[in-house]
Amino acid sequence: MAMEPKSWGRYPRVSGQKAHPVTWTSEPLPVPPEGGSLLPHGLGRSYGDSCLNAGGSLLTTERLDHFLGFDPATGVLRCESGVTLDGILRLVTNQGWFLPATPGTKFVTVGGAIANDVHGKNHVRVGTFGRHLRRFELVRSDGSRRVCSPEENRDWFEATIGGLGLTGLITWAELQLRRVSNPYMHQETIAFSNLEGFLKLTRESTRDFEYTVAWVDSLARGRHLGRGLFHRANHAPPQFTARQPSPPRLSGLAVPFDFPGLALNRVSVTAFNALHYRMRNQGLMHYEPYFFPLDSVHHWNRIYGSQGFVQFQCVVPPNDAGVAALKEILDRSAHSGMPSFLTVLKTYGDVPSPGWMSFPKAGYSLALDFANRGERTYQLVDELDRLTREAGGRVYPAKDSRMSPESFAAYYPERERFAQYVDPAFSSSFWRRVRGAG
Ligand SMILES: Cc1cc2nc3c(=O)[nH]c(=O)nc-3n(C[C@H](O)[C@H](O)[C@H](O)COP(=O)(O)OP(=O)(O)OC[C@H]3O[C@@H](n4cnc5c(N)ncnc54)[C@H](O)[C@@H]3O)c2cc1C
Numbered sequence: 474m475a476m477e478p479k480s481w482g483r484y485p486r487v488s489g490q491k492a493h494p495v496t497w498t499s500e501p502l503p504v505p506p507e508g509g510s511l512l513p514h515g516l517g518r519s520y521g522d523s524c525l526n527a528g529g530s531l532l533t534t535e536r537l538d539h540f541l542g543f544d545p546a547t548g549v550l551r552c553e554s555g556v557t558l559d560g561i562l563r564l565v566t567n568q569g570w571f572l573p574a575t576p577g578t579k580f581v582t583v584g585g586a587i588a589n590d591v592h593g594k595n596h597v598r599v600g601t602f603g604r605h606l607r608r609f610e611l612v613r614s615d616g617s618r619r620v621c622s623p624e625e626n627r628d629w630f631e632a633t634i635g636g637l638g639l640t641g642l643i644t645w646a647e648l649q650l651r652r653v654s655n656p657y658m659h660q661e662t663i664a665f666s667n668l669e670g671f672l673k674l675t676r677e678s679t680r681d682f683e684y685t686v687a688w689v690d691s692l693a694r695g696r697h698l699g700r701g702l703f704h705r706a707n708h709a710p711p712q713f714t715a716r717q718p719s720p721p722r723l724s725g726l727a728v729p730f731d732f733p734g735l736a737l738n739r740v741s742v743t744a745f746n747a748l749h750y751r752m753r754n755q756g757l758m759h760y761e762p763y764f765f766p767l768d769s770v771h772h773w774n775r776i777y778g779s780q781g782f783v784q785f786q787c788v789v790p791p792n793d794a795g796v797a798a799l800k801e802i803l804d805r806s807a808h809s810g811m812p813s814f815l816t817v818l819k820t821y822g823d824v825p826s827p828g829w830m831s832f833p834k835a836g837y838s839l840a841l842d843f844a845n846r847g848e849r850t851y852q853l854v855d856e857l858d859r860l861t862r863e864a865g866g867r868v869y870p871a872k873d874s875r876m877s878p879e880s881f882a883a884y885y886p887e888r889e890r891f892a893q894y895v896d897p898a899f900s901s902s903f904w905r906r907v908r909g910a911g
Contacts (some may be wrong), residue, residue, distance in 0.1 A: 492530075523589070558579045606646060663702070682705035691812055
């Protein structure tokens, strides 16, 4: 029997989904059965329920994996929507091109990257993925096809970027890549002893470094609340090409089975954090371990045990209320008895996205991972959602499985305008939840 498609966090579990593989771009969409609905599905690298459709059909895109054109002179690439960021990077980096914005895993599809309008560690400089899109084709359940771009069908273009797969199926897309001299990064890591240290390093780094991100010790409290490691980097300049560090060999490492639920406890997370906090380094690095450190261990999500985990990612404004909310969120998490294994702080800038429903906005973004311990975990995450809302921030749908309908309404002021562009045959478990429809 085929496995029920899951999201990356493996929470919530939903049932009754049918996978409908899309095999060619000009294929008509299937008609969902009475009461059912459709939802495109990439590689399921969203953590919660935005890529799930309980009781409905998932239009899977892994067979839409063809490149349609690449001009090495201009860096314009056209491909089907199931092509992965990994596939693109393998094609273009040795020809002097790179993705303008990339998330922390390369195992996402172009369709998924558009629908969540993903961002990377360089949001301050370049904004989101959608900002670098030239056009794409959108297929609707009524059989209509639209090429969407900033010039053509602009409203559909803007509704679909960050549109959570609800406006129709993207079959192909064209994007503008950015120039690089080689596949290497020049990076450094600096320790900071609390949240103020992070803010100071951010201020000092944004002018000279394109990429910045921080790892935070989620168990540090008191005057060390928010201590961590600040990573900053640029693409290596041409003169470094001669001294190449060897590209990483694919480790082939995989987590073969679900860890026992208690493997991630306060003791193990404290030990890991203490060790990690001592790591400092500087130098040249291949782009893969720099951008995608987690990808070298396949199925790392299994370390959270069979109940899965809940990720919470918010952005708060760059003002006193935002910083106070960050402290409160870190403090609640540190005192919860449920340590976040991976805690990441990033800074977003004010480069606007074309997408009405795009998540990033200027401020500080905090992501925390909690092993799913049932009601205790849900209550904590609900509380973090409330703190974010009160601070004028918002939560990322791609990582979410808990935000309330009230929070969704506060976070996404364009939601009603967007709802008019949702395909009547399309839906998702997330969409029904945040619309208060079960
Ligand atoms: C380790 C890790 C690190 C991550 N780091 C980041 C990060 O730094 N920044 C960030 O922004 N995100 C990050 N993410 C989240 C990830 O980038 C997004 O969830 C991404 O959208 C997943 O793409 P996917 O192809 O797996 O799509 P899925 O998760 O399968 O689907 C995502 C959405 O896209 C829609 N969709 C998929 N294909 C199509 C299509 N052809 N047409 C229309 N809609 C479609 C789906 O309906 C769904 O709404 C991370 C995820 C992981 C696992």
